Amino acid sequence: MNKELIEKKIRALPKDFHGLILRNEIERGYFGETVKEVFETLTENEQKLILRALKLQELSEGRRLMFRLAVQSLFPKARVYFNAGKFLMYLPDKKTDSIQQKLELLKILFMDVSNAEIETYFERHFGVFGTPQTMHLDELVLI
Numbered sequence: 001m002n003k004e005l006i007e008k009k010i011r012a013l014p015k016d017f018h019g020l021i022l023r024n025e026i027e028r029g030y031f032g033e034t035v036k037e038v039f040e041t042l043t044e045n046e047q048k049l050i051l052r053a054l055k056l057q058e059l060s061e062g063r064r065l066m067f068r069l070a071v072q073s074l075f076p077k078a079r080v081y082f083n084a085g086k087f088l089m090y091l092p093d094k095k096t097d098s099i100q101q102k103l104e105l106l107k108i109l110f111m112d113v114s115n116a117e118i119e120t121y122f123e124r125h126f127g128v129f130g131t132p133q134t135m136h137l138d139e140l141v142l143i
Helices: 003-012 017-027 033-041 044-060 063-074 097-110
Strands: 079-083 086-091 117-122
Touching: 017 033, 017 044, 033 097, 044 063, 044 097, 063 079, 063 097, 097 117
Parallel strands: 086 117
Antiparallel strands: 079 086
């Protein structure tokens, strides 16, 4: 399934009883205090995106894909790569507490129990071999 189709499905999922149950569970702390606290700081639109992605995750059992889509729903300019059990994530934004909290929320809600390693890079993209648009020598982060 291509990314655009999946994003359309996330946005098209109706607000239903299941979504209300998930919201209630988050607000009551069933997912932990960190999730509850950070979820409360999100905009209404961001909360809806998270709830829809959670529902789709339950339907598809595709946690890695849902993590990637959830990140890209909240941070449209983000780039998320997965290789050898490790996520490499680029955000063109400056690193802030608010962004860190949102990323932690997504990690808690959308990563599977094994918690693959995640490395996040802010402002400067890392080079990905075979992806020419990321290979700018004067702006490259070596990892």
